[in-house]
Amino acid sequence: MATVIRDAIIVTSDPEGRIIYDGAIAIGDDGNIAAVGSTDEVVNAHPNAEMISARGKAVFPGFFNCHTHLTATLSRGILEDLGFPSPLRFPEQVAAMLSAEEMQVFALLGAIEGIRSGTTTFFEQGRGISNYAQQLADTGARFVLTESMTDVNYNVISAGTLLKSSSDFSEELAEQAYQRAVDVYDAWHGKADGRLTVYFSPSTTDSVSPAMLHRSRELAEERGVGYTIHLSQSKQEVAGVMAAWGVLPTHYLEQNEFLGPRLVVAHCREIIESEIQALGRHTTGVSNNPAIAARRGAAAPALDLEEAGCRVGIGTDNMAEDMVEAVRTGYFVERVRRDDPFSPSPEKLMEWATIGGARIMGMDETLGSLEVGKQADLFITDLRRAHMVPVLRVISDFVNNGQASDVEAVMVAGDWVMRDRKLLHIDEDDILQRGEELAHRAWRQLQEKYPDVAMPFPLMEGPVF
Structure with a gap:
């Protein structure tokens, strides 16, 4: 009916x-x-x-969340206050303390918050994404899934070591990454009555080689889908690319023919005018993630990017999945950044969060407006x-x-x-209870396993319910 x-x-x-x-x-x-x-x-x-x-x-x-990492809800209340990259020096990620099944809880926790804030489409980037793809599909929402790829040791990059040369890359790691990404595409693209789409995703400009940039774009274009990358989200990333290649991150992508209309770049917090113009020339899609940027004392030049020719959407990135908050923060921060009490308008932010998100995901013919x-x-x-x-x-x-x-x-x-x-499709009470218990257990185990690694602040004893 x-x-x-x-x-x-x-x-x-x-x-x-x-x-x-x-x-x-x-x-x-x-x-x-x-x-x-x-x-x-x-x-x-x-x-x-x-x-x-x-x-x-x-x-x-419905809102389009153009860039997120749902399982990062495991680190709420911690990583927001540590800047980026995090100064924590644990040899393992806290997620390593949990099983793949347990990590599904945190993907669903993020999905719950997102849906409750009006999100109908999530652009989810992660590692091991097949471990929770079915659980996301079962929520009834729409997802673009992308398996993160890198051909350097990700732990080395996250620990703050800058790339020195092309010798830091591994062809073996690259082939493993390509296979994981193709496996995700083969398993999930078009599933759940078409609510699942799969993109390809070299992780960051300072963790992928030129060869990986070229191959990632080829994998996406061979399958008629898009691709994405984190771009200029930190000063360390900029320094790493400069040390390895002698150019800024956006120019590194342009030199390797990675920019294009199928590309969605996330962040753009540390870019200069020549990079803005390069992104605009290629009508690149940009996910502006204003709430997490503001938490880290930064802001992307969102209107400048749009005026240069980019297509702009809104994302949450990690820890918080509330798109209402992200939209409002984007509105406030951009006015402060521009020292302009009139621009952007609230209508512009609503456009970015709806039809704008659909445009950068190539879905505007069927979604994004009523x-x-x-x-x-x-x-x-x-x-x-x-x-x-x-x-x-x-x-x-x-x-x-x-x-x-x-x-x-x-x-x-x-x-x-x-x-x-x-x-209607998630046992919210169960997810909240398990999320509280598992997060306390994981962080406690991580600290017990590595007692010599200092936390900058004590964590509450818990779970609290």
């Missing part, structure tokens, strides 16, 4: 930026949008549909809240004042993923 959401404010994110007051949206049995218009028009055209009144509520296109024929990926937010009233400009009100807790329903491809603030 078709569904009609009626009596709502419909924020379409269409090319005209239409907002329909006392509007309705009809979703067909195929999960596509059948009609968008006034309540009277849509209801009269679909008299036999299930009718859902959304009076006092707004319907938005238009007839597109898939019904959307969320409903309650406007009758103390921090939202009066509702005089709905997009500005939500960007400036909205909270994730305002989101009461989320739909992906016409199916409810959350309704009446209840997640």
